[in-house]
Amino acid sequence: xxxxxxxxxxxxxxxxxxRGLFRKATEFIHAVDDVSFEIAPGESLGLVGESGCxxxxxxxxxxxxxxxxxxxxxxxxxxxxxxxxxIDRDGMKRFRRRVQMIFQDPYESMNPRRTIYDTISEPxxxxxxxxxxxxEERVAELLELVGLIPAATFMFRFPHELSGGQRQRxxxxxxxxxxxxxxxxxxxxxxxxxxxxxxxxxxxxNLAKEFDVSYxxxxxxxxxxxxxxDRIAVMYLGKxxxxxxxxxxxxxxxxxxxxxxxxxxxxxxxxxVRPPVEIEGGITKAIxxxxxxxxxxxxxWVQDLCRTSDHPPLEDKSxxxxxxxxxxxxxxx
Numbered sequence: 001x002x003x004x005x006x007x008x009x010x011x012x013x014x015x016x017x018x019r020g021l022f023r024k025a026t027e028f029i030h031a032v033d034d035v036s037f038e039i040a041p042g043e044s045l046g047l048v049g050e051s052g053c054x055x056x057x058x059x060x061x062x063x064x065x066x067x068x069x070x071x072x073x074x075x076x077x078x079x080x081x082x083x084x085x086x087i088d089r090d091g092m093k094r095f096r097r098r099v100q101m102i103f104q105d106p107y108e109s110m111n112p113r114r115t116i117y118d119t120i121s122e123p124x125x126x127x128x129x130x131x132x133x134x135x136e137e138r139v140a141e142l143l144e145l146v147g148l149i150p151a152a153t154f155m156f157r158f159p160h161e162l163s164g165g166q167r168q169r170x171x172x173x174x175x176x177x178x179x180x181x182x183x184x185x186x187x188x189x190x191x192x193x194x195x196x197x198x199x200x201x202x203x204x205x206n207l208a209k210e211f212d213v214s215y216x217x218x219x220x221x222x223x224x225x226x227x228x229x230d231r232i233a234v235m236y237l238g239k240x241x242x243x244x245x246x247x248x249x250x251x252x253x254x255x256x257x258x259x260x261x262x263x264x265x266x267x268x269x270x271x272x273v274r275p276p277v278e279i280e281g282g283i284t285k286a287i288x289x290x291x292x293x294x295x296x297x298x299x300x301w302v303q304d305l306c307r308t309s310d311h312p313p314l315e316d317k318s319x320x321x322x323x324x325x326x327x328x329x330x331x332x333x
Contacts, residue, residue, distance in 0.1 A: 006038065120139045
């Protein structure tokens with residue numbers, strides 16, 4: 001069995017709501033609460049869910065832009081697994097070389113005073129890779145790979161001189177310039193025009209194969225997740241409620257929240273009559289949530305067992321199809 005590239009176990013992130021000068025906080029926002037998953041080398045895992053469910057916080061913890069309250073983030077490093085959540089300062093530089101992030105907003109993720117060359121070459125400079133001439137050659141190579149041709153005409157421009165799609169291509173080049181093995185992509189196409197999204201997605205897939213990169217692809221768009229990802233994990237209020245291979249999860253959703261997400265996907269057929277959505281109500285607060293299932297107030301399948309038990313564990317219900325629900329039964333092998 002192949003050792004996973006990334007293994008997340010019991011990951012938690014709590015934000016204090018309020019605290020006094022001489023007293024500890026008693027209320028916390030459970031942004032990410034006991035999340036576990038694995039990503040194999042060369043695999044793309046999609047993390048989907050509505051705004052505020054904890055997707056971006058999870059991604060930021062994986063690249064150590066946000067601290068970890070509890071849990072482990074294990075990264076494969078020369079045959080062994082290192083705990084990223086507790087990495088020391090000396091190991092951080094090596095970690096940054098292996099793990100990068102592509103941010104959602106191509107307008108805010110770049111310094112407007114730095115040229116495109118400065119933006120892409122900065123990781124090489126920080127890591128002490130190559131001479132100035134070698135860095136310039138490497139930047140030109142990446143610009144051509146991401147479709148900014150000829151590279152010489154883009155290298156010394158500033159971000160405001162580029163379109164949104166071109167800036168996102170620069171962001172992709174910056175993330176890949178030091179040959180990382182794992183990239184967190186936080187909705188990299190959501191702020192782009194629909195007409196150019198597919199070209200950026202196709203570019204990311206091709207570069208993943210060429211550089212042998214694994215993605216954690218964060219998105220709220222199930223169509224994008226289907227195109228980009230080998231597996232999908234569905235997140236609700238800080239918990240993963242369903243996870244499985246992309247086609248299996250989309251064709252056979254077993255958690256009521258996943259079914260509700262799929263029922264909201266637009267259908268390009270004016271004669272199609274959409275069935276009524278099963279769930280009701282709104283999202284409950286993530287401040288000191290009750291130990292029961294996070295979806296209990298909106299679930300159409302709720303039973304007495306759900307009300308008297310803690311949040312259901314994420315269990316394999318059929319051939320790797322993981323569901324966190326007491327009502328969903330395991331299928332016979």
